[in-house]
Amino acid sequence: MQVKELLWYTCGIMLLPVLLLQGVWVRWRTPKLEEAEGERCGVSGEGEPLEVLILGDSAAAGVGVTHQSQALVGQMTAALAPHRKVSWQVMATSGDDCRDALTKVQQCDASAKDWVLLSLGVNHVTRLAPLASFDTELRALLEQIQLKFNPSQLVFFELPPMHAFPALPQPLRWWLGWRAKQVSQRAExxxxxxxxxxxxSVPYRLEPSHIAADGFHPGEGAYSVWGSFSAQLILNREGDLQSNHRQD
Known part of the structure; x- marks a missing residue:
């Protein structure tokens, strides 16, 4: 066990009564938001074809907004539509971690994807999963993604700023935020x-309009930033790849 992880667990043990009470209180008072309604796959835009898969947890599923058009996939495809013809799919469920995502991928038929975007890790944090298990599960997931989808590009998004989630009181907010940073570092x-x-890393702005009503999930403002950022990332990277291909 690394020093940082040992320190995290030590702090957790010392603060355990407070953290447990705060965890129960947060679960009791936080409204449970549903996943966004709307199609989970489709085609939009014009231009060169692009296959994109979004795989992950409640944020990938659009919890925090009412419709997929407001969520990550809707915001991203809207920004890509003027440039590319995007075939998109969302495979995400609230509560999913890397092991759940792995199961979903294993059950899929093999099909080529240009991009696979991963939104995972928060549930590893909230379930107090050891970093070693996160490492093992993420590596297994990456291997299976390569086997099933052979994507040209695979993106893991840094965990959101849990240290700033208004639904979480202190010291629970600090403790989970610290763990989220550790998980992101391991993923990197x-x-x-x-x-x-x-x-x-998505350049989120810590503003009230960017947080959902539960104080925990992204709001439409955050999804707008995330979707636009993802679209630009894809367009920039696709341009670089095409440029390198021409030079070769």
Whole structure:
């Protein structure tokens, strides 16, 4: 066990009564929001074809807004539509972690994807999962994604700023925020050796309009930032890939 993880667990043990009470209180008072309604797959836009899969948890499923058009996939495809013809799919369920995502991928038929976007890790944090288990599960997921989808690009998004979630009181907010940063750091290390893999940080703005009514999930403002950022990431990277291909 690394020093940081040992320190995290030590702090947790010392604060355990407070953290448990705060966790129960947060679950009791926080409204349970449903996943966004709307289609989970489709085609939009014009231009060169692009296959995009969004895989992940409640944020990927659009919890915090009412319709998928307001969620990550809707915001992203709207920004891509003037440039590319996007075939898109969302495979996400509230509460999913890397193991759940792995099960979903294993049950899929093999089909080529240009981009696979991953929104995972928050449920590893809230379930107090050891970092070693996160490492193992993420590596297994990446291997299965390559096997089933052979994507040109695979993106793992940094965990959201849990240290700033208004639904979480202190010290629970600080404790989970610290853990979220550790999980993101591990994900970045795991992604680094893969030439087609990216670890990406979304430039969220910590504003009330960017947080859902539960104080925990993204609001429409955050999804707008995330979707626009993802679209630009894809367009920039696709341009770089085409440029490199011409040079070769």
């Amino acid at each position: 290390l795991i992604m680094a050796p893969h030439p087609s893999a990216l670890f990406s």
